[in-house]
Amino acid sequence: MKEKVLTEHFGLENLYKIDVYQKQGGYRATEKALKKMKPEEILEEVKKANLRGRGGAGFPAGVKWSFVPDTDKPKYLCVNADEGEPGTFKDRYIMSHNPHMLIEGIIITSFCVGISVAFIYIRGEYEAIALRLEQAISEAYEKGFLGKNILESGFDLDVFVHRGAGAYICGEETALLESLEGKRGNPRLKPPFPASVGLFQCPTVINNVETISNISHIILNGAEWFIKQGLPKDGGTRIFGVSGMVKNPGIYELPLGTSLKDIIFKHAGGMKEGKKLKAVIPGGMSAPILTADEINIKMDFDSLVEANSMLGSAGIIVIDDKTSILDVLKVVTKFYSHESCGQCTPCRIGNSWINKIVKRIAEGKGKKEDIDSILRLASNIEGNTLCPLGDAAAMPILSITKKFRKELESHL
Amino acid sequence: MQEKTNEMIKIFIDKEPVDAEEGTTVLKAAERAGIHIPHLCYHPAFPPEGSCRMCLVEIEGFPKLELACSTVVKEEMKISTKSERVVEARKAVLEFLLAEHPLDCPICDKAGDCKLQDYYDEYGLFESQFKEAKEKREKKLKIGKSLILDQERCILCTRCVRFLKEVTKTQDLGVFHRGVHSSVNIYEGASVENNYSGNLAEICPVGAITDEDFRFKTRSWFLKEGESICPLCSRGCNILIEYHPGFSRFELPKRVYRIKARENPEVNGFWICDRGRYGYSYLDERRADQIIMNKKEGENELTCENISRHLGEKIKNLSSARKTSGIALILHTWLSNEELFLLHEIFKNDLKVEKIFFADLPDGEADGFLLTSEPSPNRRGAQEIGFDIKTVDLGALADGTDFLLAFGPFLSGLFSSKDLRGALDKIKTKVLFSSNSNELNSLFDVVIPVALIAEKEGSLTNVEGIVQGFQPVLEPPGESLPEWKVLSDLGKELGMDSKFYSEFTSPEAILSEMGKKIPFFKKKND
Numbered sequence: 001m002k003e004k005v006l007t008e009h010f011g012l013e014n015l016y017k018i019d020v021y022q023k024q025g026g027y028r029a030t031e032k033a034l035k036k037m038k039p040e041e042i043l044e045e046v047k048k049a050n051l052r053g054r055g056g057a058g059f060p061a062g063v064k065w066s067f068v069p070d071t072d073k074p075k076y077l078c079v080n081a082d083e084g085e086p087g088t089f090k091d092r093y094i095m096s097h098n099p100h101m102l103i104e105g106i107i108i109t110s111f112c113v114g115i116s117v118a119f120i121y122i123r124g125e126y127e128a129i130a131l132r133l134e135q136a137i138s139e140a141y142e143k144g145f146l147g148k149n150i151l152e153s154g155f156d157l158d159v160f161v162h163r164g165a166g167a168y169i170c171g172e173e174t175a176l177l178e179s180l181e182g183k184r185g186n187p188r189l190k191p192p193f194p195a196s197v198g199l200f201q202c203p204t205v206i207n208n209v210e211t212i213s214n215i216s217h218i219i220l221n222g223a224e225w226f227i228k229q230g231l232p233k234d235g236g237t238r239i240f241g242v243s244g245m246v247k248n249p250g251i252y253e254l255p256l257g258t259s260l261k262d263i264i265f266k267h268a269g270g271m272k273e274g275k276k277l278k279a280v281i282p283g284g285m286s287a288p289i290l291t292a293d294e295i296n297i298k299m300d301f302d303s304l305v306e307a308n309s310m311l312g313s314a315g316i317i318v319i320d321d322k323t324s325i326l327d328v329l330k331v332v333t334k335f336y337s338h339e340s341c342g343q344c345t346p347c348r349i350g351n352s353w354i355n356k357i358v359k360r361i362a363e364g365k366g367k368k369e370d371i372d373s374i375l376r377l378a379s380n381i382e383g384n385t386l387c388p389l390g391d392a393a394a395m396p397i398l399s400i401t402k403k404f405r406k407e408l409e410s411h412l
Numbered sequence: 413m414q415e416k417t418n419e420m421i422k423i424f425i426d427k428e429p430v431d432a433e434e435g436t437t438v439l440k441a442a443e444r445a446g447i448h449i450p451h452l453c454y455h456p457a458f459p460p461e462g463s464c465r466m467c468l469v470e471i472e473g474f475p476k477l478e479l480a481c482s483t484v485v486k487e488e489m490k491i492s493t494k495s496e497r498v499v500e501a502r503k504a505v506l507e508f509l510l511a512e513h514p515l516d517c518p519i520c521d522k523a524g525d526c527k528l529q530d531y532y533d534e535y536g537l538f539e540s541q542f543k544e545a546k547e548k549r550e551k552k553l554k555i556g557k558s559l560i561l562d563q564e565r566c567i568l569c570t571r572c573v574r575f576l577k578e579v580t581k582t583q584d585l586g587v588f589h590r591g592v593h594s595s596v597n598i599y600e601g602a603s604v605e606n607n608y609s610g611n612l613a614e615i616c617p618v619g620a621i622t623d624e625d626f627r628f629k630t631r632s633w634f635l636k637e638g639e640s641i642c643p644l645c646s647r648g649c650n651i652l653i654e655y656h657p658g659f660s661r662f663e664l665p666k667r668v669y670r671i672k673a674r675e676n677p678e679v680n681g682f683w684i685c686d687r688g689r690y691g692y693s694y695l696d697e698r699r700a701d702q703i704i705m706n707k708k709e710g711e712n713e714l715t716c717e718n719i720s721r722h723l724g725e726k727i728k729n730l731s732s733a734r735k736t737s738g739i740a741l742i743l744h745t746w747l748s749n750e751e752l753f754l755l756h757e758i759f760k761n762d763l764k765v766e767k768i769f770f771a772d773l774p775d776g777e778a779d780g781f782l783l784t785s786e787p788s789p790n791r792r793g794a795q796e797i798g799f800d801i802k803t804v805d806l807g808a809l810a811d812g813t814d815f816l817l818a819f820g821p822f823l824s825g826l827f828s829s830k831d832l833r834g835a836l837d838k839i840k841t842k843v844l845f846s847s848n849s850n851e852l853n854s855l856f857d858v859v860i861p862v863a864l865i866a867e868k869e870g871s872l873t874n875v876e877g878i879v880q881g882f883q884p885v886l887e888p889p890g891e892s893l894p895e896w897k898v899l900s901d902l903g904k905e906l907g908m909d910s911k912f913y914s915e916f917t918s919p920e921a922i923l924s925e926m927g928k929k930i931p932f933f934k935k936k937n938d
């Protein structure tokens with residue numbers, strides 16, 4: 001039986017308070033992990049659960065943790081709560097409805113990896129949520145779930161909330177580290193990867209809010225149960241954020257592997273009155289676009305890769321037939337051009353150049369060769385940049401331009 | 413920083429087997445094998461930045477193109493630096509850079525010397541497809557005592573930002589704004605005032621940071637360069653002197669237009685200080701180029717050729733007691749090891765002269781990095797040769813002296829003209845060897861023009877005891893000639909050990925003789 005994992009108690013009043021959370025069984029996972037399990041056992045369980053990162057790239061969390069070297073240096077956990085990907089609004093629900101679930105995940109992860117300082121890097125605009133997190137953290141300190149010698153296990157942990165300043169790029173894990181260190185949020189060259197050289201040059205685990213929020217459930221119910229909630233290679237559920245021209249936009253927690261068609265037409269109530277489906281961006285704006293004919297597809301990491309798109313942050317943007325694809329392209333190119341950190345050449349100049357072309361087309365001054373130029377420039381960005389933002393920009397631009405070339409040409 | 417002797421491994425670059433040091437990067441391994449991989453942001457002084465994306469190469473087994481500047485070599489790695497994919501990617505990077513570049517090469521100091529220009533030439537001379545409006549930025553921002561920043565030409569390699577962060581630690585420049593609006597700028601209220609500011613114009617791979625000292629003065633392709641040693645302090649930084657050979661139809665007011673740093677990991681790394689960079693006017697200004705005779709010397713005209721015979725006769729005419737007490741020397745430490753050695757042999761060892769003084773510029777302040785407090789290049793050499801560096805004492809100098817042999821123009825800065833004249837008037841015969849004219853010219857009987865370090869051959873011993881050779885870059889002006897020549901002729905003339913002196917046909921020969929007599933110079937010479 002598949003069930004809701006993360007959002008199960010979201011309807012409950014005052015769930016964000018520790019007493020209410022504990023009445024629902026909250027912090028039992030923490031007790032189990034710290035009192036009954038060894039760090040290696042936790043790691044084994046998380047690996048077996050095939051919990052793939054919910055931030056975008058879908059990297060298995062347990063494998064990532066196992067890359068942290070055994071050193072005397074301090075180790076850090078950074079929870080990525082920057083939630084900047086357009087069309088993505090799931091982490092905010094988790095943090096505002098159930099902050100203690102995230103804190104539990106942080107405690108268990110830190111215990112497992114040997115971390116004693118954790119940061120939650122939260123999108124600057126989420127001011128109220130940051131306050132809520134801070135309240136929840138202080139409750140957890142009061143109850144002895146944070147601080148020194150947690151539950152008499154000898155394990156210490158401090159958690160800090162750090163608010164970002166509004167740059168999308170600071171959601172990229174290494175830019176996040178720079179920003180957290182008080183610097184300009186420029187992505188770092190990899191390798192070294194943060195697991196070995198991260199925050200303040202120390203080993204660092206970076207995971208998305210939703211990824212970490214799954215941990216307590218895996219500990220309580222086991223990896224086998226977790227896999228049953230989703231797919232063998234892609235355990236658990238996803239919180240799909242559906243926006244755009246559907247009747248009921250919002251978040252839907254569903255098993256990995258749920259069909260995109262069902263999400264749009266069953267769960268989100270189908271298209272708004274009088275609107276017809278034209279295209280879907282299935283995993284946040286960076287994911288390559290799918291046409292209306294391509295939505296008979298399972299929503300999990302591997303199926304979307306097969307369809308030349310990606311599950312990304314699972315933010316589903318539904319586009320109707322009255323929406324001009326040129327407008328979509330304009331929004332997409334403006335966003336990446338604006339959000340490029342500017343560090344590396346192809347992304348800095350390529351995205352701005354493409355955006356300039358698209359704006360010119362929108363002004364009615366398009367030229368015959370413009371479409372080919374967009375394709376050429378985007379391909380020259382793809383794969384050639386310092387951080388994945390270059391690809392994140394090139395992929396949607398290429399897919400939109402290829403799949404809707406005819407419509408774009410009608411504007412020339 | 414001697415090159416580490418790591419294990420060598422075999423890699424393949426463009427199908428050719430190449431030995432590479434374990435742990436080195438693809439770019440360095442290629443460079444070592446004589447293969448240049450284009451790069452703009454990478455500079456060997458700093459860790460790889462990876463932002464310009466010019467150094468992308470194809471490596472077998474890697475799906476994407478990889479950075480040569482940061483990828484570490486592995487045994488049997490197969491790297492392609494000029495496959496079609498690589499060339500296309502480089503072209504693309506250049507196309508992007510040039511799209512937002514002002515293309516004002518005709519009025520850019522860097523033209524002819526510019527990496528962006530060179531790579532564009534190498535990678536296809538393609539036509540611009542950019543039909544949009546370029547970003548407007550500041551073209552003439554004064555960012556330091558002598559530096560101008562043109563943000564439109566800037567390609568954001570951030571070498572300047574990193575230099576000020578990692579080398580001078582002054583952090584005056586930063587990248588402001590984001591995306592295509594990113595630009596290098598000076599922090600509010602800051603100015604690049606440190607003693608290393610000139611390095612910024614040098615490490616800028618394009619014409620974004622230009623140096624007012626050079627700006628619009630000439631075109632780089634007219635200039636020739638030669639390797640030399642900076643004589644302005646005892647660090648002995650390795651430099652390149654860039655000079656203009658002149659036009660056939662009219663003369664230029666000067667020869668030297670620019671001094672640049674020359675890499676030497678043991679002495680100065682990649683840098684030189686601003687004192688050394690900008691203090692080159694002595695090479696062209698007020699140069700002594702003709703012998704000056706203020707007192708008639710018998711029947712014969714004195715020339716630079718017969719001067720050693722003349723001096724030899726003067727000395728021979730002195731009784732042996734007068735040789736010791738009647739001769740005085742004023743030396744300085746711009747003289748080479750070889751010259752100081754000959755002086756020591758002739759005057760101290762053979763003639764037993766007691767009155768040997770030094771006239772150098774007064775000590776300054778060290779800056780804690782390269783610049784030392786000693787404003788001349790060879791004080792250590794003089795010490796190792798056996799001189800006791802005593803500053804001139806005018807009273808002691810003139811006391812019972814018949815014959816003064818003085819070197820260098822620096823005496824004039826140490827005393828008032830009145831005091832100098834008072835002391836020198838007491839000495840019957842006085843001869844000056846000087847490269848630059850000043851008031852001393854009228855105080856000596858004879859002034860012989862001599863070559864500067866940039867114009868002769870020899871070696872210097874820096875503050876740390878490193879002996880560094882130098883070769884002439886420029887022609888000595890007019891009649892001037894190197895001191896070592898006059899001194900080895902003088903040694904012969906005096907007939908003290910004619911065999912010894914007659915072998916000194918070059919500074920190299922002198923240095924190797926020095927090695928036999930002074931262990932310090934042997935060690936360094938081996």
Ligand SMILES: Cc1cc2nc3c(=O)[nH]c(=O)nc-3n(C[C@H](O)[C@H](O)[C@H](O)COP(=O)(O)O)c2cc1C
Nearest residue numbers: 053054055080082083084171172173207208211388
């Ligand atoms: C431009 C860019 C923006 C990103 N923004 C976010 C974000 O807002 N939140 C997030 O969790 N991950 C974001 N990521 C992904 C992170 O770099 C990183 O992969 C993720 O936080 C790892 O956590 P996970 O393995 O749990 O998914 C972004 C990546 C890129 C390239």
Ligand code: SF4
Nearest residue numbers: 341343344347385387
């Ligand atoms: S790809 Fe874009 S965002 Fe990423 S480092 Fe390069 S310029 Fe910055």
